[in-house]
Amino acid sequence: MPKEERITLEETIDRYADMVYRLALSQMKNTADADDLFQEVFVRLVSHIRDLESWEHVKAWLLRVTINCAKKHYGQYWSRNVDCMEAPERIAGEGDGYGLPEEHPVWEAVQKLPPKYRLVIHLYYFEEKTVAEIAGLTGQKQATVKSQMHRAREMLKALLQES
Amino acid sequence: MQERDPKEGSVTERDMMERYRQEGAQIHAPAGLVCAAKEAMREEQKRQKETAPEPTLYARRYRRPLMAAAAAVLCLLLVGGIGVIGSRRQTGMQGAGTQETGNAAGELRPLEPMLGDASLDEKAQEALEHPLTKPEEGKEEGQPLSIEKESVPFREADTEGEAVTVSGVDFWILTGEDGAWMAHAREKESQESYLIRVRQADQTMSREEFLERAYELFMRTLHPDETEGTAP
Structure with missing residues (x-):
């Protein structure tokens, strides 16, 4: 681990900014909340950086904190029944470098899934985590994770066939 | 499963997820x-530095090694304390043992000189076995007492004194005109009577010692054959 604290924090954000942002975006489904979540995660890192012993530990910590912070937002979102999908143009056309291709049907379809299904799909297929690791990150049983993945895939297939 | 062109609206699961990764990688x-x-x-760093106290020995980075060291010291003290207590108990028990022995011996010692309380028979037997002086026939040197046969047996009614019986020998103890001990001794079996006196007015001889010596002298005089060889 790098010795100086400043370098460590900066090195961490440079290394894992995209990972945290993608997860935040997949969970929050709008850019403003994703930006807030992104910033909250790295500000929290300042207090805990000394407890992290390796880059793998840092990565796991960032994923776990992003998931937990997103769950707090879920409570606010779903109690107010907010429409969970922004227009794709906002995501792709802001000009801030989000980089989504013009056509992104699978990403769109995943965003339509319930939050817990989105999470397991993203962690399994994008972050390439195992079922056990996903269970550890989400605080669920492995059987639950497998069940969620199965249902998520079925729903995705249906959504993609419709589109 | 047969691959299909995504544009036609049907994809394999693998293709689906691969597409998801590609789309997401561009974010x-x-x-x-x-x-x-x-x-x-x-x-946030600046805020924490301003509000956080100076690192002390109780800071998190020092906490674990400090706790480990404190635990080690406590263990050492505990083990050492147990060892000290154990050794003290042992020495205490040993000391107590010697004290008990000494006390026991000390308790025994005072009994010996208390001739008044001890069995006179036993003391008389001891006097015969371990005479203070070895009597020699015809010689009275070293013998503080004198003994002579009484032609007329004494009668308790004729004189005042203290009656003491030692191993079958009746003694009538009294003091003479000079204040010295004297005693009429009579064997119950033979009824022979002797008068035993202190040769010189030895005021330091106690009653018990006089009686012990008197019995020894009486028995040697009366039964010289029986007491022969008992003297050391």
């Missing part, structure tokens, strides 16, 4: 957002 955190996050982190 990057905006540069402006990263800069804003870095600034926020610096501000």
